[in-house]
Amino acid sequence: MIDSHTHLSSCAPDDAQLVGAAREAGVTRILTVGMDEATWPQAIAAAETFDEVFCALGRHPNMAEGFDDAALETLRGLAAHPKCRAIGETGLDYFRETTTAAAQAHAFHAHIELARETGKPLVIHTRAADDDTIATLRERADGVTVIMHCFSMPDRLDECLEQGWWISFAGNVTYKANLELAHAAARVPAERILVETDAPYLTAQAVRKERNQPAFVVHTARFLAEARGETYEEFEAAVERNAATVFGW
Numbered sequence: 623m624i625d626s627h628t629h630l631s632s633c634a635p636d637d638a639q640l641v642g643a644a645r646e647a648g649v650t651r652i653l654t655v656g657m658d659e660a661t662w663p664q665a666i667a668a669a670e671t672f673d674e675v676f677c678a679l680g681r682h683p684n685m686a687e688g689f690d691d692a693a694l695e696t697l698r699g700l701a702a703h704p705k706c707r708a709i710g711e712t713g714l715d716y717f718r719e720t721t722t723a724a725a726q727a728h729a730f731h732a733h734i735e736l737a738r739e740t741g742k743p744l745v746i747h748t749r750a751a752d753d754d755t756i757a758t759l760r761e762r763a764d765g766v767t768v769i770m771h772c773f774s775m776p777d778r779l780d781e782c783l784e785q786g787w788w789i790s791f792a793g794n795v796t797y798k799a800n801l802e803l804a805h806a807a808a809r810v811p812a813e814r815i816l817v818e819t820d821a822p823y824l825t826a827q828a829v830r831k832e833r834n835q836p837a838f839v840v841h842t843a844r845f846l847a848e849a850r851g852e853t854y855e856e857f858e859a860a861v862e863r864n865a866a867t868v869f870g871w
Contacts, residue, residue, distance in 0.1 A: 623858050624651040624865045625839040626790050627711075627745065627771050627818035630675070631656070631664040633835050634822070640835050641672045647837040650674055650862070651871055653818075655711055655745070657682035659693070662700050669705035676871055678708035678745050683715040686729035687722065694732050701740055707869040709737040710745030711771055714758070717750040727758070734762050743767035743788075743868050752778055760785065767868060772820050776806035783814065788868060790816035793826035793834065796845045808849045812860040816868070817843050 625644065630637050631654070644652060655678045656665030665677035679701050681689045701709060712733035714726050737744035744766050748755035752775045759768055768787040773779075774794065782789060789810045795803050807815070819825075819842070821834035826841035847857035865871070 630654040644836040680710035689729040711747040713747040714751035792820040793824040796827040
């Protein structure tokens with residue numbers, strides 16, 4: 623199994639214990655995400671330390687204020703690292719009011735162009751901004767590989783699939799209140815689905831009392847396999863193929 627989106631620098635305990643626990647759970651690849659200048663080096667360091675860890679680098683939309691040309695140049699340089707396999711997470715988040723919509727849009731547009739320039743996939747965060755996120759991607763991201771991280775808009779699934787975007791599910795798909803999301807997961811073609819933890823957030827229902835970590839991706843994967851009427855082994859093989867295609871690992 624793989625974890626297509628986690629934040630090792632925000633998790634506990636330390637990286638070595640987290641990666642070791644993931645190995646024991648059968649997790650063979652982990653994409654850790656650096657969200658700002660402070661966490662970009664941490665994500666790269668983890669990727670350099672552990673063979674199965676790779677990274678994505680971007681300025682999270684909640685941290686988009688001040689993302690100027692200098693910040694973009696720093697990101698561009700770090701994104702050239704051979705173990706950086708994606709740009710982001712980026713996108714729009716209107717749920718929190720920590721960053722202006724204008725600043726988020728500016729950073730979002732810059733990340734799209736960096737993904738195009740580098741040929742790396744683009745990891746999308748969207749919250750309470752579905753219309754603007756989809757419209758921006760349709761307008762600007764043609765030809766870019768797009769991953770809808772922590773997919774949470776089941777009513778827009780068909781639109782996303784029509785655009786050729788990848789759909790990644792986190793632990794919130796397992797919550798009883800998210801039945802529509804589970805039904806959407808059952809409809810995603812086997813060749814377009816990914817699974818993630820988004821640790822330390824969104825722990826799967828089976829271990830919801832625990833702080834999330836990459837090892838727990840197997841709980842979400844088992845839930846998704848059952849929802850899709852597949853064996854765990856069938857789902858695991860599909861997800862591993864998809865992640866290898868998207869991230870080139």
